[in-house]
Amino acid sequence: xxxxxxxxxxxxxxxxxxxxxxxxxxxxxxxxxxxxxxxxxxxxxxxxxxxxxxxxxxxxxxxxxxxxxxxxxxxxxxxxxxxxxxxxxxxxxxxxxxxxxxxxxxxxxxxxxxxxxxxxxxxxxxxxxxxxxxxxxxxxxxxxxxxxxxxxxxxxxxxxxxxxxxxxxxxxxxxxxxxxxxxxxxxxx
Amino acid sequence: xxxxxxxxxxxxxxxxxxxxxxxxxxxxxxxxxxxxxxxxxxxxxxxxxxxxxxxxxxxxxxxxxxxxxxxxxxxxxxxxxxxxxxxxxxxxxxxxxxxxxxxxxxxxxxxxxxxxxxxxxxxxxxxxxxxxxxxxxxxxxxxxxxxxxxxxxxxxxxxxxxxxxxxxxxxxxxxxxxxxxxxxxxxxx
Numbered sequence: 001x002x003x004x005x006x007x008x009x010x011x012x013x014x015x016x017x018x019x020x021x022x023x024x025x026x027x028x029x030x031x032x033x034x035x036x037x038x039x040x041x042x043x044x045x046x047x048x049x050x051x052x053x054x055x056x057x058x059x060x061x062x063x064x065x066x067x068x069x070x071x072x073x074x075x076x077x078x079x080x081x082x083x084x085x086x087x088x089x090x091x092x093x094x095x096x097x098x099x100x101x102x103x104x105x106x107x108x109x110x111x112x113x114x115x116x117x118x119x120x121x122x123x124x125x126x127x128x129x130x131x132x133x134x135x136x137x138x139x140x141x142x143x144x145x146x147x148x149x150x151x152x153x154x155x156x157x158x159x160x161x162x163x164x165x166x167x168x169x170x171x172x173x174x175x176x177x178x179x180x181x182x183x184x185x186x187x188x189x
Numbered sequence: 190x191x192x193x194x195x196x197x198x199x200x201x202x203x204x205x206x207x208x209x210x211x212x213x214x215x216x217x218x219x220x221x222x223x224x225x226x227x228x229x230x231x232x233x234x235x236x237x238x239x240x241x242x243x244x245x246x247x248x249x250x251x252x253x254x255x256x257x258x259x260x261x262x263x264x265x266x267x268x269x270x271x272x273x274x275x276x277x278x279x280x281x282x283x284x285x286x287x288x289x290x291x292x293x294x295x296x297x298x299x300x301x302x303x304x305x306x307x308x309x310x311x312x313x314x315x316x317x318x319x320x321x322x323x324x325x326x327x328x329x330x331x332x333x334x335x336x337x338x339x340x341x342x343x344x345x346x347x348x349x350x351x352x353x354x355x356x357x358x359x360x361x362x363x364x365x366x367x368x369x370x371x372x373x374x375x376x377x378x
Contacts, residue, residue, distance in 0.1 A: 025300060027216040101302055109355040110299050111214060113290055120355075127357060151358060152367050158357075159348020166298040166309075168316060168347075169340060178341050181374040182367070 005043050012037040013044060017058035022104050026055065026111040026119070056118035059108065063126055066105070069094070071133060080141030081188050084134060084153065088179050091157060092171040095164035102165025103127075106158050130154060143186040152182050194232050201226040202233060206247035211293050215244065215300040215308070245307035248297065252315055255294070258283070260322060269330030270377050273323060273342065277368050280346060281360040284353035291354025292316075295347050319343060332375040341371050 016037040020028045030051050034041050048054040072078065072086045094100060101107060105123035112120050135150035143149045156178055163169040205226040209217045219240050223230050237243040261267065261275045283289060290296060294312035301309050323342040327335035345367055352358040 023302070025214075025216070025302060027214070102299060106351060106355070107299055109357070110291060110296055110351060113212070113214060115356055124355075124357065148363070148366060151363050155345065155348040155352060155358070155363065155367065157348075158351050159344040159346075162295060162299060162347050162351050163344060166295070166313075167304055168298070168313065169344070174337070174340050174344065177337060178344065178371070181371060185370040185374070 005046050006039075009037070009039045009043050010047050013039055013047060013054060014058045014061045017054050018062055018104075021055060021058065021108070022101060023099070026108060052118050055108075056122050059105065059119050059122040059126075062104065063122070066126065067129070070130070079189055080137040081183055084137050084141075084183065084188075085176065085179060087130075087133075088157070088160075088171070088175045091161060092175055095161065095171050100164060103158065103161040106161060107165065127154065127158075130157070138186065138188065141183075141188040143183075143188050145186065149182065149186045149188070153179065156182070194235050195228075198226070198228045198232050199236050202228055202236060202243060203247045203250045206243050207251055207293075210244060210247065210297070211290060212288070215297060241307050244297075245311050248294065248308050248311040248315075251293065252311070255315065256318070259319070268378055269326040270372055273326050273330075273372065273377075274365065274368060276319075276322075277346070277349075277360070277364045280350060281364055284350065284360050289353060292347065292350040295350060296354065316343065316347075319346070327375065327377065330372075330377040332372075332377050334375065338371065338375045338377070342368065345371070 013033065016033050020033060020036055024032075030041060030044065033051070033054070034044050037044075044054065048057065070087050070090045072083045076083070078086070091103075105126045108123050109115070109120050114120060115124065131150050131154045134153040135146050138146035138149040138153075156175065160169075160171045160175050160178075164171055202222065205222050209222060209225055213221075219230060219233065222240070222243070223233050226233075233243070237246065259276050259279045261272045265272070267275070280292075294315045297312045298304070298309050303309055304313065320339050320343045324335050324339035327338040327342075332338045345364065349358075349360045349364050349367075353360055
């Protein structure tokens with residue numbers, strides 16, 4: 001990074017990359033990203049090695065908000081079962097937004113079709129962490145098979161998110177009975 | 190269509206569009222498609238109004254194979270429950286292929302981000318028909334809520350397919366217990 005880069009350029013590029021990639025897909029051009037951010041291409045390449053790195057950084061930037069919005073706070077006094085259902089209630093709320101196109105961390109991996117891409121790696125880690133949350137709660141709640149239950153929950157999360165993103169269905173009236181059935185079958189408290 | 194177009198050009202374009210779009214995404218260029226098909230751009234535009242129409246036609250072309258591979262034959266003597274599980278067994282087999290990137294009819298809709306695109310319409314209809322199959326079998330099997338069960342099954346289908354496509358998980362050891370739990374909860378025969 002050199003002193004030529006204006007303050008805020010990095011933040012504006014991250015914001016433009018996150019917003020435009022989600023709206024238009026990962027093939028959005030560098031010109032469009034720079035234009036939206038009001039940053040020259042020269043400055044962009046001073047800040048990020050490549051568009052791939054910018055995309056990965058923009059996903060990384062969204063991670064903490066994503067986690068804070070979806071997950072319950074630690075030790076909130078609720079049962080593991082309620083804490084899991086909280087995540088799905090949050091997804092239901094998110095999916096109701098008119099510009100919802102599915103979980104960005106799933107969509108980017110589907111679009112990139114390359115698990116070694118730096119942005120795929122970020123996205124993969126975020127979803128692995130969500131799966132780990134499900135598994136930890138499943139263990140606390142005495143699930144008969146916490147590993148299987150966690151896999152089922154992230155499957156339902158991604159399936160509901162993808163289908164809501166393409167406007168094929170909505171999680172309302174679907175996700176709660178589905179998750180409840182899986183929690184019951186696992187004897188979750 | 191004029192007599193200038195060589196025989197087989199249409200078929201080769203449909204094949205190239207289906208294969209390359211699935212492998213590389215919907216942003217694959219017309220030049221790449223024509224090159225792979227060994228067809229001039231001029232001929233392509235004699236056969237298809239636009240790349241969008243070519244993409245829609247290539248999905249349409251794959252529909253009958255998709256249905257034949259996934260669905261059981263009519264009146265095969267098996268119970269509705271077994272006929273539903275057959276679909277998920279087929280998905281499990283498909284997902285084991287190294288080049289599996291998820292159900293093409295889901296992926297194309299996620300990538301296009303436009304439900305009015307002709308290819309999105311084809312893909313949407315194909316998945317609606319699969320959902321209708323689930324619902325019809327759910328009704329035959331006496332499910333307590335056939336509409337809910339059908340929504341749950343297509344959610345699991347798309348979730349498992351998407352996660353297998355990004356190599357985040359595999360349907361093996363996951364999809365059968367999940368579907369069985371949902372069928373049991375619906376009191377399906």
